[in-house]
Amino acid sequence: MDKQFNTRSMIFTLYGDYIRHYGDVIWIGSLIKLLKEFGHNEQSVRTAISRMSKQGWVQSEKRGNKSYYSLTDQGRARIDEASKRIYKSESPSWDGMWRILVYTIPEDQRHLRDELRKELVWSGFGLLSNSCWITPNPLDEQVHRLIDKYDISSYVSFFHASYEGMSDPKSLVEKCWDLDEVNQKYSEFIKEYSEKYYIDKNKIEKGEISDGACFMKCAALVHEYRKFLFVDPDLPAELLPDQWLGDSAAALFSDYHKLLDGPAIRFFESVFE
Incomplete structure (x- = not known):
């Protein structure tokens, strides 16, 4: 590998x-x-x-x-949040509200700002303007966890708000996230992994693949798919582009994971102590 x-x-x-x-x-x-x-x-x-x-x-x-x-x-x-997003079956539904997080972190704590930025991107926030981050998802719990973790309550303001214009919510999405680029990555994932899926399905049916090989393939699959947590903000269906490939990629991931999971677990249990 x-x-x-x-x-x-x-x-x-x-x-x-x-x-x-x-x-x-x-x-x-x-x-x-x-x-x-x-x-x-x-x-x-x-x-x-x-x-x-x-x-x-x-x-x-x-x-x-x-x-x-x-x-x-x-x-x-972190693992629970990641698993919820990796194994979700469809895009979340939207309550029509936006969550806005604004911070003013002093210059001498720039490292803190960098850490926070990484965490916000991972959670699915998008940068609307300097130090102003937004998401349509109810991430209140994650926000409070971040504020506690970095001890920054005195630097942060957090709002629930409705968007009153000047354009439609999808234009707001375009400002904050490059969904075309994410869609391109999904397209590449589908092309590569649908091919692998059919080859491995065939091998497993014929008994031509070991538990250890299934374990490696399964972990590699999850590892690859997990990368989408860093780029896909997991937006509600109402805010996604028309030709969105995220759901097809999720279905492929789910089928492939089920195919490899049994033998992979057997191998894990043989090593685990």
Whole structure:
């Protein structure tokens, strides 16, 4: 498996798809063994998990001379939010309201501004104008979590508002997000993965593919599809362009995931400790 899968985000994928369904905790040895399948060596796994621990996503505990890692509350909230979006069946419905977040973070805390910007993009906010972010989705809980995490309540104002013009909501969407580019990425995903899906379906039906290979393919599929969380703002159907491919990509992902899931779980359980 090529190294396009960076170790840290591969660990997130494994937590989201497997570890959280098995008591949420894994021995570092099992994690090293699983990631070895993807060409990651022991050192890169230890470095990545230690970074994730410093960033507050996971916590470690010693049992005898073994180290085990579990998600923190912050890590669990992130994984739950990601899973909800990855495994959703259709676009959310819209209440017609917009959420607006405005901040004024001092210049000497620029790193904080950069972190916040990344988090807002990940949650699906779009930049309307300097330091003014909007979303049609009810992300109040995520916003409050962010404000607590970065301790920035004194710098932030958060509104629920209706849009009174001067153009229609779809023009507002065009200002904040480049959905044509996202659609192009969905088109590429569909082309590449529908081909892989039919080849693997055929192989699985003939019994020509091992559990380990299915595990690798399944994790690679989730890993690739997860990238859309960083670019697709998950807008309600009313605000999407006419030829939107997000739903077709989601259906393909869901079918392919179901196809690989059984054997992938068998392989995971054989390694998991």
